Amino acid sequence: MARHPSRGETAVEGRTPTVYDVADRASVSIATVSRVLRTPEAVREATRERVLAAVRDLGYVPSGNARALAGRKTGVIGLCFPDHDALEEEDRPAGAGAGGVRVVDDRRRGAAPSSPNLYFDEVLRGAEAEAWRRGFALMVAAGRGPARDVVVNDVAGRCDGLAVLARTVSDELLTHVARRLPVVLLADAARAGGDLPDGLDHVSVDxxxxxxxxxxxxxxxxxxxxxxxxxxxxxxxxxxxxxxxxxxxxxxxxxxxxxxxxxxxxxxxxxxxxxxxxxxxxxxxxxxxxxxxxxxxxxxxxxxxxxxxxxxxxxxxxxxxxxxxxxxxxxxxxxxxxMAELGRAAVRAVVARLTDPAAAPLSARLPVEVLLRESCPPVDTPM
Known part of the structure; x- marks a missing residue:
């Protein structure tokens, strides 16, 4: 079985790496390191790649308030989802935010798609409830493209553990973040069970x-x-x-x-x-x-x-x-x-990992239920 990543393993003489170590390794200023981690598109590609290589080599994760004053827990669990636009620009009410009323013939929207986030909403609801029950706050992060890794890296520096929806971020970034804090993957049954190649905890459904x-x-x-x-x-x-x-x-x-x-x-x-x-x-x-x-x-x-x-x-x-x-x-x-239980189970897995960092990787698979209704009814239903 793959070994769970040890917390705090770094390439800086056994201590936690700092932004100064990254700047020194990449031969840049700390301001440049900050720009790479927050607005990578504003930095030349060669410089950006040199800084990111130093970040990876050192196992550096940005600090949130110096990681809660150098060692104290943040009391926060992070939850990472893919980004979705709530409204397309053409669907936004004219003058949104300025008040007023408009009357719309809504018949043309009769077959318009409903929110694409219903699944995520349910997972989030369960995670929020379980985090509250266990005395943690929940920080939700969403991003896409190059900004997604920046968001995840930033959130990782502000929380005690992270739950990530499968394929939301790269395996490389997950492995990098897992060197510093617990990471749980949601809905990733493809690698769950047996010898987990990444050593991370997994929560999925059947x-x-x-x-x-x-x-x-x-x-x-x-x-x-x-x-x-x-x-x-x-x-x-x-x-x-x-x-x-x-x-x-x-x-x-x-x-x-x-x-x-x-x-x-x-x-x-x-x-x-x-x-x-x-x-x-x-x-x-x-x-x-x-x-x-x-x-x-x-x-x-x-x-x-x-x-x-x-x-x-x-x-x-x-x-x-x-x-x-x-x-x-x-x-x-x-x-x-x-779905809500998936969110609750993810939070429980993060808390368990915080309690026992050396435990074997977890692979939890939740049961499902087939609901026969009128769109494809039971066999004995008269047609």
């Missing part, structure tokens, strides 16, 4: 088993042979696990894996709408198995515009168990994962 049970209901229980899978992002560990469950169910039913078409929904309602609309221009499958609930909602939007009925014409399933799925027309059959 994606494969949930999708296998759901698809078994579709292909074995309902006898469907024409299935299209609306996939998530290509680099998503969750989607990789769910596709494994899909294939296992097809194998068990004696169906040809190659006969199941895949279209890309990227876990987004609007992207799934576009993908399914394109599919319907060619043919109408009997079932759409979607990688998450947001994709299922987008698929239902596309079906509705074509005048196709769910479940009479097409079965639709999702994955996540978002509350919104209970109120769609018809209600959405889905696999409910314990």
């Amino acid at each position: 994606n494969a088993a949930g999708m296998q049970a759901l698809v078994a209901h579709v292909v074995s229980g309902l006898g469907v042979r024409d299935v299209v899978y609306v996939a998530g992002p290509a680099d998503s560990p969750d989607d990789a696990e769910r596709q494994r469950g899909l294939l296992a169910a097809l194998d068990a039913a004696g169906l040809d894996r190659a006969a199941v078409e895949h279209v890309r929904g990227d876990f987004r309602r609007d992207a799934a709408d576009v993908a399914v609309t394109g599919l319907l221009g060619r043919r109408v499958p009997r079932a759409l198995v979607c990688a998450n609930d947001q994709s299922a909602l987008g698929a239902m939007d596309a079906l509705r515009r074509r005048g196709l009925r769910v479940p009479d014409d097409v079965y639709v399933t999702g994955f996540d168990g978002l509350d919104v799925g209970r109120f769609t027309q018809p209600p959405l059959t889905t696999v409910a994962q314990p």
Whole structure:
């Protein structure tokens, strides 16, 4: 089993490296180091790379108030999510922030995508509750592109431990930060269990088993042979696990894996709408198995515009168990994962690591539940 990274391991004579050590190693001023860590685009590439190399070599993490006055705990746990724009610029009310009222014909937005952050909202809710219960504050960070690493590095210097959604930041940065404080990965079953290559703690859900049970209901229980899978992002560990469950169910039913078409929904309602609309221009499958609930909602939007009925014409399933799925027309059959519990478990893992830094890496996998509703009903439901 891979060894958990030791806290405080550095290349500066066994002591915690400082900004002065980084500046000396890179032959720059401390002001330049600060600019690289906070506004990297403002520094020439050669200088930036030299400073970042020194940061990596020394294991330096920026200090938040000198890491709570040189050694005292901050009482803060960090939670890192990918960044999402809440509103596109063209959707922002004119003169936002200046008051006033405007009247809008909202009928044209009837199929507009709902918030892409519903999954993250649930995870955050659980993490907040558990952090409060254990006497910690929760600091939430979001970023994208080059700024993402800057944000994560900054937050790492302001907290006692960090929970990071899988693939939000690079493995290299995670390993770097884990040299100084506990890091827990959420929703990364691809590397969970057995010999963890990065030595980090992992908390995930049983994606494969949930999708296998759901698809078994579709292909074995309902006898469907024409299935299209609306996939998530290509680099998503969750989607990789769910596709494994899909294939296992097809194998068990004696169906040809190659006969199941895949279209890309990227876990987004609007992207799934576009993908399914394109599919319907060619043919109408009997079932759409979607990688998450947001994709299922987008698929239902596309079906509705074509005048196709769910479940009479097409079965639709999702994955996540978002509350919104209970109120769609018809209600959405889905696999409910314990999103709030995922956040709580991540905080518990950080606290456990703070309590016992030398413990073996944790790999926790939470159970899921298949919820059969009207969009793909139980076998004995009259049609």
